[in-house]
Amino acid sequence: MERDNHQVGExxxxxxxxxxxxxxxxxDTLATSLSLLGNHMFxxxxxxNYRSTVKEEPEDSLSDITAExxxxxxxxxPHQVTKLETEETESSGCQNNVSTQQLDIENEDAAxxxxxxxxxxxxxxxxAKAKLEEQGIGVKGRSSPLLEAETQEPPAFMSxxxxxxxxxxxxxxxxxxxxxxxxxxxxxxxxxxxxxLSSTMxxxxxxxxxxxxxxxxxxxxxxxxxTVVFLQKGPLVLVCVSSSRQTEQQLRGELLYVYYQIxxxxxxxxxxxxxxxxxxxxLRRLLAGSEKILDGLLNLVxxxxxxxxAAVHCLPIASSLRDALSQILQKAITPxxxxxxxxxxxxxxxxxxxxxxxxxxxxxxxDVHLLLNLIGASSAFQAGEIWTxxxxxxxxxxxxxxxxxxxxxxxxxxxxLLLLSTDKEAFYAVAECKRKIEEAMMAQNSLSLIAxxxxxxxxxxxxxxxxxxxxxxxxxxxxxxxxxQFTSPEMEAPYxxxxxxxxxxxxxxxxxxxxxxxxxPLKLIYHVAERETLLAWVTSKFELxxxxxxxxxxxxxxxxxxxxxxxxxxxxxxxxxxxxPKYSTTPNPSKSSRGGKSDxxxxxxxxxLSLL
Amino acid sequence: MxxxxxxxxxxxxxxxDTLSRPVRTLRAKMVLLGSxxxxxxxxxxxxxxxxxxxxxxxxxxxxxxxxxxxSDVTLRFEIWDTAGEEKYHSVTPLYYRGAHAALLVYxxxxxxxxIRAQVWLRELEKQYVAGSTVLWLVGNKGDLAQHxxxxxxxxxxxxxxxxxxxxxxxxxxxxxxxxxxxAVAHRVYECVGAQQxxxxxxxxxxxxxxxxxxxxxxxxxxxxx
Numbered sequence: 001m002e003r004d005n006h007q008v009g010e011x012x013x014x015x016x017x018x019x020x021x022x023x024x025x026x027x028d029t030l031a032t033s034l035s036l037l038g039n040h041m042f043x044x045x046x047x048x049n050y051r052s053t054v055k056e057e058p059e060d061s062l063s064d065i066t067a068e069x070x071x072x073x074x075x076x077x078p079h080q081v082t083k084l085e086t087e088e089t090e091s092s093g094c095q096n097n098v099s100t101q102q103l104d105i106e107n108e109d110a111a112x113x114x115x116x117x118x119x120x121x122x123x124x125x126x127x128a129k130a131k132l133e134e135q136g137i138g139v140k141g142r143s144s145p146l147l148e149a150e151t152q153e154p155p156a157f158m159s160x161x162x163x164x165x166x167x168x169x170x171x172x173x174x175x176x177x178x179x180x181x182x183x184x185x186x187x188x189x190x191x192x193x194x195x196x197l198s199s200t201m202x203x204x205x206x207x208x209x210x211x212x213x214x215x216x217x218x219x220x221x222x223x224x225x226x227t228v229v230f231l232q233k234g235p236l237v238l239v240c241v242s243s244s245r246q247t248e249q250q251l252r253g254e255l256l257y258v259y260y261q262i263x264x265x266x267x268x269x270x271x272x273x274x275x276x277x278x279x280x281x282x283l284r285r286l287l288a289g290s291e292k293i294l295d296g297l298l299n300l301v302x303x304x305x306x307x308x309x310a311a312v313h314c315l316p317i318a319s320s321l322r323d324a325l326s327q328i329l330q331k332a333i334t335p336x337x338x339x340x341x342x343x344x345x346x347x348x349x350x351x352x353x354x355x356x357x358x359x360x361x362x363x364x365x366x367d368v369h370l371l372l373n374l375i376g377a378s379s380a381f382q383a384g385e386i387w388t389x390x391x392x393x394x395x396x397x398x399x400x401x402x403x404x405x406x407x408x409x410x411x412x413x414x415x416x417l418l419l420l421s422t423d424k425e426a427f428y429a430v431a432e433c434k435r436k437i438e439e440a441m442m443a444q445n446s447l448s449l450i451a452x453x454x455x456x457x458x459x460x461x462x463x464x465x466x467x468x469x470x471x472x473x474x475x476x477x478x479x480x481x482x483x484x485q486f487t488s489p490e491m492e493a494p495y496x497x498x499x500x501x502x503x504x505x506x507x508x509x510x511x512x513x514x515x516x517x518x519x520x521p522l523k524l525i526y527h528v529a530e531r532e533t534l535l536a537w538v539t540s541k542f543e544l545x546x547x548x549x550x551x552x553x554x555x556x557x558x559x560x561x562x563x564x565x566x567x568x569x570x571x572x573x574x575x576x577x578x579x580x581p582k583y584s585t586t587p588n589p590s591k592s593s594r595g596g597k598s599d600x601x602x603x604x605x606x607x608x609l610s611l612l
Numbered sequence: 613m614x615x616x617x618x619x620x621x622x623x624x625x626x627x628x629d630t631l632s633r634p635v636r637t638l639r640a641k642m643v644l645l646g647s648x649x650x651x652x653x654x655x656x657x658x659x660x661x662x663x664x665x666x667x668x669x670x671x672x673x674x675x676x677x678x679x680x681x682x683s684d685v686t687l688r689f690e691i692w693d694t695a696g697e698e699k700y701h702s703v704t705p706l707y708y709r710g711a712h713a714a715l716l717v718y719x720x721x722x723x724x725x726x727i728r729a730q731v732w733l734r735e736l737e738k739q740y741v742a743g744s745t746v747l748w749l750v751g752n753k754g755d756l757a758q759h760x761x762x763x764x765x766x767x768x769x770x771x772x773x774x775x776x777x778x779x780x781x782x783x784x785x786x787x788x789x790x791x792x793x794x795a796v797a798h799r800v801y802e803c804v805g806a807q808q809x810x811x812x813x814x815x816x817x818x819x820x821x822x823x824x825x826x827x828x829x830x831x832x833x834x835x836x837x
Contacts, residue, residue, distance in 0.1 A: 266699060289648050289669030289697040378671050384656070384693070388672020389703050403672070424706055427675070 165192035176241040183280040204239050220248045231255040235275035247513040254301050260393040261297050264370045267391045269398035296377030311472045311486040312365045314348040317453050319573035326350045330583045332436035336423035337585050343416040344450050346376045355582045364394035365484050387427045404430040458489040461567045463560040469546040487575040508545050511536040637686040638811040640800050643708040645732045646717035647725040648696030651752040654783035656693040659793050670695040673707045680797040687797050688814045712804045713746040713796050720751045721759040746799045747776045754782040
């Protein structure tokens with residue numbers, strides 16, 4: 001085992017001297033069966049490709065983020081990262097602690113390896129079987145001449161669902177996400193059809209249950225170039241296979257979003273009930289039609305920093321306009337209405353809550369993200385008014401709200417109203433609220449004012465070297481229970497192309513992982529990357545990520561940040577939803593919300609009631 | 613196909629030439645039921661906007677309205693376009709309860725959707741009060757004739773056996789869609805409107821107390837969504 005740990009540690013990317021997988025003796029350890037999984041999913045051509053690129057570059061894979069950066073970052077040696085507050089050299093320190101962290105994980109897994117001798121063989125057989133199936137039987141269903149053609153590049157018209165899972169292009173996706181049931185039944189795959197992947201998912205489940213049989217939990221696997229992260233949630237197993245170099249922590253957070261999105265459609269209670277009743281239930285039956293919502297979520301997770309920061313990005317508008325909109329929402333209420341949310345271009349304009357709700361619990365950013373994704377992913381909303389059950393997993397994972405969703409500006413469909421009620425029969429009453437809101441907005445000409453609203457440019461801050469930033473204020477006593485928000489300017493040149501945007505986000509993700517490292521959290525990082533310089537700073541009041549041009553000096557950057565913070569303070573009222581108004585939908589204020597609702601017939605499936 | 617439509621007024625212009633006269637406006641609830649992907653939303657879009665778009669799966673239920681002018685009355689159709697996905701089945705009673713017209717939609721090129729429509733029919737029949745709901749079987753995607761799995765005769769004979777009305781449509785081409793809506797309107801007005809309290813009058817701010825309706829399906833909501 002000792003040797004094993006060591007090897008995994010090496011594979012980690014601290015230093016890779018020789019390719020580990022091929023030199024391994026036949027799979028007789030967990031780690032080797034894991035590398036078999038790697039082989040299985042990313043067979044030789046890809047692996048070799050990857051290795052050859054790695055070999056050309058200095059093996060400093062933890063201190064760099066993207067491949068491009070790697071080449072230059074590696075050159076000036078570990079010192080490109082200079083911390084302002086800590087004493088030792090950043091990179092080596094980081095590497096050390098990251099690898100120990102990984103060793104810890106491996107050690108955890110290793111605990112199970114004692115009884116490996118019995119069940120190890122089983123895993124290997126399983127893996128071999130699955131591999132056979134995938135290449136033989138799995139492929140047979142498709143016409144073989146087509147298959148050969150498809151190995152190059154999937155045609156543009158092909159949806160991700162029809163992708164050939166044996167093709168190289170499939171393996172090269174940056175981030176795969178799989179969801180399966182404990183019985184090993186496929187539920188969702190980001191790329192390729194679940195049927196074609198059933199044996200791959202079977203292997204994943206074999207790994208999970210193998211480790212489980214030793215009273216342990218598999219958390220992650222590191223192979224060179226890929227990180228495999230497992231998350232078990234009730235009867236569901238979520239797996240992420242990523243070459244994005246994000247940390248395990250970040251990837252697990254993303255898997256959690258996927259889980260929450262599934263919960264938002266089905267509720268945790270009904271999922272557990274279904275699987276208690278029938279272990280090998282095919283959950284795809286219930287998720288049919290929702291794949292797009294999950295696909296959309298994963299694309300957002302990759303491209304929108306809100307998920308990384310666990311905060312909501314609201315549209316910057318004059319506080320007078322925001323207040324006026326909030327008041328309109330505040331006036332159009334009906335019993336059992338709990339949240340009124342106004343959205344423009346998929347960003348929050350304002351959010352108004354029922355008084356008693358805000359006292360009991362606040363709306364979590366993740367729940368807002370799920371709602372925004374639901375609206376963004378479904379063009380069907382544009383047709384009419386929608387009335388649908390929806391669960392807010394962080395608010396209460398077992399109950400439904402009923403959401404009324406309607407666009408206020410057809411046919412453009414940019415301004416969207418979302419009203420959440422706890423009463424499933426309240427459609428007509430809630431729809432009436434929408435008419436009131438529409439009328440009031442018409443009277444105040446709000447729609448045309450909203451149409452003029454745009455995200456802001458970093459140039460407004462007036463700091464020449466500053467290219468981009470993300471600022472997330474923390475809860476302070478007087479705005480406790482307020483939605484966590486962050487503000488960020490438009491990504492402008494040189495971050496206008498999709499690739500460059502992604503590259504900057506990857507840099508931010510790296511900074512974030514360093515700040516939030518579980519073993520060695522940092523307060524301040526000054527990171528000189530290849531084409532830009534980044535500075536991240538976390539205090540008790542805020543979390544800030546800034547991106548400067550590469551020629552900025554440390555002193556300059558610090559002055560710039562002081563300026564930036566002053567600017568944000570000045571613009572606060574425009575950048576954030578400051579004092580979200582509350583309303584009371586209980587007809588009689590002397591009655592508690594509980595009393596007000598007790599006259600409903602079927603209170604059992606009223607989400608909010610059972611929460612109280 | 614057209615000859616199967618009962619009570620179709622030969623001239624669709626008929627519904628417009630009565631605009632000048634002040635007529636009563638009655639509310640009529642119509643629900644579209646059927647498997648996912650049979651074209652319920654496309655039909656609803658044809659009914660209301662006479663256009664065709666590729667739609668993504670409906671979330672929950674979409675609510676649309678369309679006003680139909682008949683010779684002596686105006687019907688304001690409140691169309692509940694339900695999601696066909698199984699996860700929403702337990703909430704569907706919420707949408708079809710108290711409907712004056714229920715359109716059971718299937719895809720003529722997919723036999724299983726035809727079978728599914730019959731399951732919906734059985735469920736509706738459980739709460740069916742004679743004369744309160746007009747049931748209509750709709751075979752959609754008539755434009756996919758070359759992939760047809762359910763013949764016109766089959767649809768027609770199911771409709772005859774179970775006392776439904778039957779039409780084949782194409783939401784893609786718009787074939788028979790107008791006629792269907794008009795026929796449903798006439799039928800609803802004749803069957804339901806004639807009854808005491810069958811259809812309620814529509815005011816600018818409609819208020820309906822849904823809670824006093826029967827609770828036959830209240831228990832359904834305990835399973836799943």
